[in-house]
Amino acid sequence: MTDDTTESTIVDGAQLLEERAGDAALESPNYDGEFDAVIVGAGLAGSAAALTLAKRGLEPLLIERGTYPGAKNVFGGVLYTPTIRELTDLDGAPLERYIGEKRFSMLSHHDETAVSLKPGDWHREPHNDSFTVFRGDFDEWFAEQAVEAGATLITETTVTGLIREKGAIAGVETDRPDGEIRAPYVILAEGGNSLVSEGAGLKETESRENIAVAAKEVLEFPENDEAIEDRFRLVGDAGVSYHYFGEGAVGEAFGGGFIYTNDDTVSVGVAYSLEDAATKRQSPEETLNLFKSHPAVAPLLKDARTVEYSAKTIPEGGAETMPDLVHDGALLVGDTAGLVLNNGVHLEGTNMAVESGYHAAAAIADTIEGDGHLSQYADALEQSFVVQNLERYAWLQERVEEDRELLFERLPTAIADASTEYFEMDRKPKETHAKAAKARVLETVGGLKGATKLALRYRKLVR
Numbered sequence: 001m002t003d004d005t006t007e008s009t010i011v012d013g014a015q016l017l018e019e020r021a022g023d024a025a026l027e028s029p030n031y032d033g034e035f036d037a038v039i040v041g042a043g044l045a046g047s048a049a050a051l052t053l054a055k056r057g058l059e060p061l062l063i064e065r066g067t068y069p070g071a072k073n074v075f076g077g078v079l080y081t082p083t084i085r086e087l088t089d090l091d092g093a094p095l096e097r098y099i100g101e102k103r104f105s106m107l108s109h110h111d112e113t114a115v116s117l118k119p120g121d122w123h124r125e126p127h128n129d130s131f132t133v134f135r136g137d138f139d140e141w142f143a144e145q146a147v148e149a150g151a152t153l154i155t156e157t158t159v160t161g162l163i164r165e166k167g168a169i170a171g172v173e174t175d176r177p178d179g180e181i182r183a184p185y186v187i188l189a190e191g192g193n194s195l196v197s198e199g200a201g202l203k204e205t206e207s208r209e210n211i212a213v214a215a216k217e218v219l220e221f222p223e224n225d226e227a228i229e230d231r232f233r234l235v236g237d238a239g240v241s242y243h244y245f246g247e248g249a250v251g252e253a254f255g256g257g258f259i260y261t262n263d264d265t266v267s268v269g270v271a272y273s274l275e276d277a278a279t280k281r282q283s284p285e286e287t288l289n290l291f292k293s294h295p296a297v298a299p300l301l302k303d304a305r306t307v308e309y310s311a312k313t314i315p316e317g318g319a320e321t322m323p324d325l326v327h328d329g330a331l332l333v334g335d336t337a338g339l340v341l342n343n344g345v346h347l348e349g350t351n352m353a354v355e356s357g358y359h360a361a362a363a364i365a366d367t368i369e370g371d372g373h374l375s376q377y378a379d380a381l382e383q384s385f386v387v388q389n390l391e392r393y394a395w396l397q398e399r400v401e402e403d404r405e406l407l408f409e410r411l412p413t414a415i416a417d418a419s420t421e422y423f424e425m426d427r428k429p430k431e432t433h434a435k436a437a438k439a440r441v442l443e444t445v446g447g448l449k450g451a452t453k454l455a456l457r458y459r460k461l462v463r
């Protein structure tokens, strides 16, 4: 326990304590032993767990170190909502735009080769459950749903450690004046920078090969109200997510860039291997500036002004580095459990965080009701899309790393050259250009034999 006397704020949902402790005690309520479960962190995983427990008639305490839920949360970002929609009504949720177009671009130094996907269905509800949001707004709203269902939320309170009694985890230490809060179950939803879980030996510190570093800016267009609609060809609430790869996106590093459209702003960022950031001395800020100045990106951002800058790490070790999820008295969820799919084609952590929070809470509720065991959380997650997706793509990260020079440097340039060649307008017959274009690509991949080998190496992607 620390002596730090950081003031805490009771947001709501503390009627329970009011009844039990009386008004005087509310000024410095004693939470010790008052709740069925304590949840560390009011991000997506934590609030999903709190909402699930409250809906089951239990009394969870949700502890958040920020001044409000989401205050400290950084992400790209597209929020994926299939599980949230099962837990609560999304009407009234602070969503920015739905994703009506996904675009994948290969950038060499000066060229772009892109594929754009715009399925008509994405324009109809539920919009493929994909929305841009600001986490500061959304996380606050989501935590409120948990509070309205009966959870208690305290903010400006940092959990500093775990209490162990007779070998089992029996609560948390905090920087509140009254310090220790015992509860039969603790859910660790503290995100990727999981100091409490690591400090208590529930997981190892991620090695830097399994971490990506991300930098993101939110940009506005003060002199052009229609800039976002015009440049991204948007109508109504539709938005886009653009994903960029190749050395034009993040230089020599392994990773990519992104642009997402919000209501009146765009989020622009890069995410790449922390190992590369360290060894190639590529700072997130410089890498982001390089990406923003690429000839295919700069016109989309012309005359924009930065209103927010943030940097954060993303765990991306996948299924192989997942820690034990279940401990005596404690469960690990969301980024704390390393549940992020980040493979270039997908960057999904929000849906995994919510799904894991839900299953962890369900296991606790079943255990309390005498109808289950904590270990069912790991089984449920294993059978869910979360672990199945992580396992499906476990091989991809490693393989792309091995082929990175070919995939991110030589091939994008070759494809751009081949396209230029193929579409060149001169007086030569098309066949001449087609042959030259094909030769340019084949030369890069090692001929027909090399192309076949490459296709075989990545065949699982289309299985």
Ligand SMILES: Cc1cc2nc3c(=O)[nH]c(=O)nc-3n(C[C@H](O)[C@H](O)[C@H](O)COP(=O)(O)OP(=O)(O)OC[C@H]3O[C@@H](n4cnc5c(N)ncnc54)[C@H](O)[C@@H]3O)c2cc1C
Pocket: 040, 041, 042, 043, 044, 045, 046, 063, 064, 065, 066, 069, 070, 071, 072, 073, 074, 075, 076, 077, 078, 079, 080, 157, 158, 159, 160, 189, 190, 191, 192, 196, 214, 215, 216, 269, 271, 312, 313, 314, 333, 334, 335, 336, 339, 340, 347, 348, 349, 350, 351, 353
């Ligand atoms: C730059 C970037 C871009 C991303 N883009 C996307 C995207 O587009 N789509 C997508 O699906 N995913 C994306 N992700 C991943 C996604 O953001 C995470 O997977 C998701 O936020 C994890 O949710 P969580 O609840 O586990 O953790 P978090 O959202 O990190 O929440 C953890 C909470 O715990 C609190 N906390 C931490 N420690 C303590 C403590 N000791 N005491 C009290 N409170 C504490 C924090 O303040 C925070 O509120 C991105 C991530 C980054 C960094």
